[in-house]
Amino acid sequence: MPTKKIENSDGRLRHTARSVTLESVARLAGVAPTTVSRALNHPEKVAAKTLSRIQDAIASTGYVPNLLAGGLASSRSRLIAAIVPSIANLVYAETIQSFTRRVRESGYQVFLGETGYDPDAEEELVVTVLSRRPDAIFLTGIHHSATCRQRLLAAGIPIVETWDITPTPLDIAVGFSHSRVGHSVAAYLHDRGHRTFGVASADDPRARLRNRAFTAELAERGIDKVETSYLSPVSSLELGRRALADLLAATLTPIAVFCSSDTVAQGVLVEAQARGLASPEDVAIVGFGDQNFAAFTYPALTTVKIDRVTIGERSAEALLARLDDEPVEENVVDVGFEIIARQTA
Structure with a gap:
């Protein structure tokens, strides 16, 4: 990499890296900068020998084109921002993987950001991301601060909100109804004869929505205390272990527990086994997500399956259609869910 000499305050020289520019590639290849630009954007329009010299110059210098600067004329950065609550949560990871695979096929790259379930962090991240001029944004959830919504709408770019649905998305929504999940799990457990219920949950807005629906369904069925x-x-x-300890301190077994994730459900199962309690006889458990370990716990975990891959693919297809000025058949896509009955409930 080229360097330049800078004199320190003590008079000694130090070397600092200097970025390789399009002009330096052009000098090395013996062509005009416009020819290098043409080779990068329309290689079919450059003579084979000239193109070969330019490619050799790029390879020897390590030059990386400034796609933002190059895309200003066409208003395209070829960058899509994806914002998730947690990169550690496998349920989001599979969605992002399928989303990334699909958009890369169309020449886009994904910039990934994490909010930590904090709406203020999401707002800050959205502002930062928009300053980089992405072509589109992938969001997790439909609940955003007023300022965040204002910035997103003002950006005038395609937006997909995932892992939830609403009749009034910012642009496109791809997900499922958390309320229907809660109602369905409550009905499933009640129909199997359970009458004492608990919720073991992470404190995030989508989990709270499921839990409110779970409690409301049970209230309709005459169960007033959860x-x-x-x-x-x-x-x-x-x-999960701490949550079950809290629940058992407040009520008796047998109890049916609805968990906000399969990871929490696994913790509930471990705590029950540590206390000598059987599942489902003493502690019935329903998780959420159908993660890859859910079928292999002992006993196998009953859970709610979400098609995470489909969420990613449908989100990508909708954004790509928007970017290509093609019609989007549905701006609200409900991928649904399924209760997978196994041994814990």
Whole structure:
């Protein structure tokens, strides 16, 4: 990499790296900068020998084109920002993987940001991302601060909100109804004869929505008391163990527990086993997410399956259609869910 000499305050010289520019590639290849630009954007319009010299110059210098500067004329950065609550949560990871695969096929790259379930962090991240001029944004959830919504709408770019649905998305929504999940799980457990219920949950807005619907469905069925344990916003096996300890301190077994994630459900199962309690006889458990370990716990975990891959793919297809000025058949896509009945409930 080229360097330049700078004199320190003590008179000694130091070397600092100097970025390789399009002009330096052009000098090395013996062509005009406009020819290098043409080779990068329209290589079919450059003579084969000239193109070969330019490619050799790029390879020897390590030059990386400034796509933002190059895309200003066409208003395209070829960058899509994806914002998720947690990169540690596998349910989001699979969605992002399928989303990234699909948009890369069309020449886009993904910039990934994490909010930590904090709406203020999301707002700050959105402002930072928009300053980089992405072509589109992938968001997790439909609940954003007023300022965040204002910035997103003012950006005038395609936006997909995922992992939830609403009749009034910012642009496109791809997900499922958390309320229907809560109602369905409550009905499933009640129909199987359970009458004492608890919730072991991470403290995030989508989990709270499921839990409110779970409690409301049980109230419709004459169950007025549901013990609830909210702990950290981030799911963990420890959270599940602590949550069951809280629930058992407040009520008796047998109890049916609805968990905000399979990770929390696994913690509930471990705590029940540590106390000598059987599942589902003493502690019935329903998780959420159908993560890859859910079928292999002992006993196998009953859970709610979400098609995470489809969320990613449908989100990508909708954004790509918007970017290509093609019609989007549905701006609200409900991928649904399925209760997977296994041994814990």
